[in-house]
Amino acid sequence: MEFIENYLYYIASFGLILIGLYIILIKKNLIKMIIGLSIMDTGVNILLISMGYLSGGTAPIFSRENLLPSRMVDPVPQALVLTAIVIGLAIIALALSLTIVLYRHYGTLNTRKIRDLKW
Amino acid sequence: MILEIILVFVMLIAAAAAGIFKDLLNAVIAVGFVSFIAAILFYFLQAPDVAMAEASIGAALTVAIFIIAIKKTKRFEEDEEGS
Amino acid sequence: MRKAVSFILVVIIAIGIGLSLQEVPFGKTKSEVRKYCLEKGIEQTGATNIVTSVVVNYRGFDTLGEVTVLFLAAIGLSAILYREKEGERKNRRRSSLILYTGCKFLFPLILLFGAYIFIHGHLTPGGGFQGGAIVASGFLLVILGSRSWWGFNRSKMKITESLSGLIFVVVGLLGLLYGGHFLLNYLPKGIPNELFSAGIIPIIYIAIGFKVGSEITGIIDDMIRSG
Numbered sequence: 001m002e003f004i005e006n007y008l009y010y011i012a013s014f015g016l017i018l019i020g021l022y023i024i025l026i027k028k029n030l031i032k033m034i035i036g037l038s039i040m041d042t043g044v045n046i047l048l049i050s051m052g053y054l055s056g057g058t059a060p061i062f063s064r065e066n067l068l069p070s071r072m073v074d075p076v077p078q079a080l081v082l083t084a085i086v087i088g089l090a091i092i093a094l095a096l097s098l099t100i101v102l103y104r105h106y107g108t109l110n111t112r113k114i115r116d117l118k119w
Numbered sequence: 120m121i122l123e124i125i126l127v128f129v130m131l132i133a134a135a136a137a138g139i140f141k142d143l144l145n146a147v148i149a150v151g152f153v154s155f156i157a158a159i160l161f162y163f164l165q166a167p168d169v170a171m172a173e174a175s176i177g178a179a180l181t182v183a184i185f186i187i188a189i190k191k192t193k194r195f196e197e198d199e200e201g202s
Numbered sequence: 203m204r205k206a207v208s209f210i211l212v213v214i215i216a217i218g219i220g221l222s223l224q225e226v227p228f229g230k231t232k233s234e235v236r237k238y239c240l241e242k243g244i245e246q247t248g249a250t251n252i253v254t255s256v257v258v259n260y261r262g263f264d265t266l267g268e269v270t271v272l273f274l275a276a277i278g279l280s281a282i283l284y285r286e287k288e289g290e291r292k293n294r295r296r297s298s299l300i301l302y303t304g305c306k307f308l309f310p311l312i313l314l315f316g317a318y319i320f321i322h323g324h325l326t327p328g329g330g331f332q333g334g335a336i337v338a339s340g341f342l343l344v345i346l347g348s349r350s351w352w353g354f355n356r357s358k359m360k361i362t363e364s365l366s367g368l369i370f371v372v373v374g375l376l377g378l379l380y381g382g383h384f385l386l387n388y389l390p391k392g393i394p395n396e397l398f399s400a401g402i403i404p405i406i407y408i409a410i411g412f413k414v415g416s417e418i419t420g421i422i423d424d425m426i427r428s429g
Contacts, residue, residue, distance in 0.1 A: 012127040023138040025208035029196045055229035059165045060252040069240035073165045079256040083268040085172045090275035096188040097279045103192040167327035175335040187425045
């Protein structure tokens with residue numbers, strides 16, 4: 001039980017990263033690969049946030065008077081992840097637009113049938 | 120604590136299902152579900168800012184962009200013939 | 203064969219991560235930057251939401267870089283999907299009356315909520331990135347729900363985007379003029395927990411909100427129109 005309490009969020013984040021990596025390695029459909037990329041993105045974000053967590057801490061917002069700065073979680077990884085999520089959306093949109101152009105040109109999404117993309 | 124364990128378990132199952140589904144629309148909805156549960160986990164980790172961003176971008180806009188791209192291309196993944 | 207190689211690779215990575223993570227305990231952060239930001243944050247920036255003061259003030263230059271990356275991604279997307287003639291949209295039928303009325307009713311409320319989120323970014327959870335995403339999801343509702351009504355001006359969207367980016371840079375350059383640092387917080391800090399406080403933070407976050415909202419709307423619009 002103590003093991004799960006200590007490592008629950010690490011299990012979640014690395015579970016997502018490994019599942020996403022496995023999808024990227026094994027699938028041949030381009031959109032499926034981008035789905036794996038999106039899952040990996042979520043996993044990395046959860047890992048960064050859980051690195052800055054303090055047990056029993058509060059959110060880094062001084063909304064009341066009696067909040068102590070020493071009992072707050074780390075605000076720096078939260079600021080990092082906040083921008084990383086928006087960038088992730090833009091990157092996924094760029095990848096999907098490339099996929100649309102490839103489908104227009106070759107008529108398929110299978111990477112084995114698209115020349116020069118064989119694994 | 121029990122709630123968090125259940126949420127993580129369901130999230131990992133949804134991520135695996137996103138890889139298994141042959142219908143790409145189902146897979147995309149599973150990805151949206153993963154993002155939604157990740158937003159709840161961010162709230163438990165005392166990060167309300169990140170939870171809002173993940174809920175609005177991961178669970179709504181990413182799914183919308185994927186669905187537009189699937190509409191422009193093909194919906195079903197082909198069966199794997201030889202590997 | 204390929205599956206076996208991939209599986210072995212993933213297992214090796216999992217074992218390596220599992221061994222290395224035992225050295226990193228969960229829930230005991232030891233960062234020094236955290237202490238500095240939390241203790242000096244309010245008196246140095248005047249914002250009660252420390253995440254906002256990190257995003258806009260301590261790491262403001264980095265945020266400018268990330269906004270630039272977003273801009274470049276949007277430009278690249280519209281360059282990739284560009285076609286000489288507009289794509290013909292299949293089954294272009296009018297939406298039903300209930301859907302149309304519902305969208306028309308919900309759209310201003312969603313815009314208002316997004317504006318609330320990014321104006322109050324320095325006081326409560328939220329800010330430019332989240333508010334911009336909410337505004338973009340409001341536009342997405344209109345695009346999907348009532349497409350026959352969808353006749354908005356694309357160049358106005360581009361102008362909004364460029365103007366808000368310009369405001370960000372100009373506010374930063376004024377800091378260089380006043381005190382010798384780019385993005386210096388030169389306006390009066392005010393009393394914490396009031397709407398008009400924290401100097402340049404609300405101005406920059408409102409600009410980011412407009413920029414992110416118009417940019418994501420532009421991305422979705424380009425993808426839908428690409429035919």
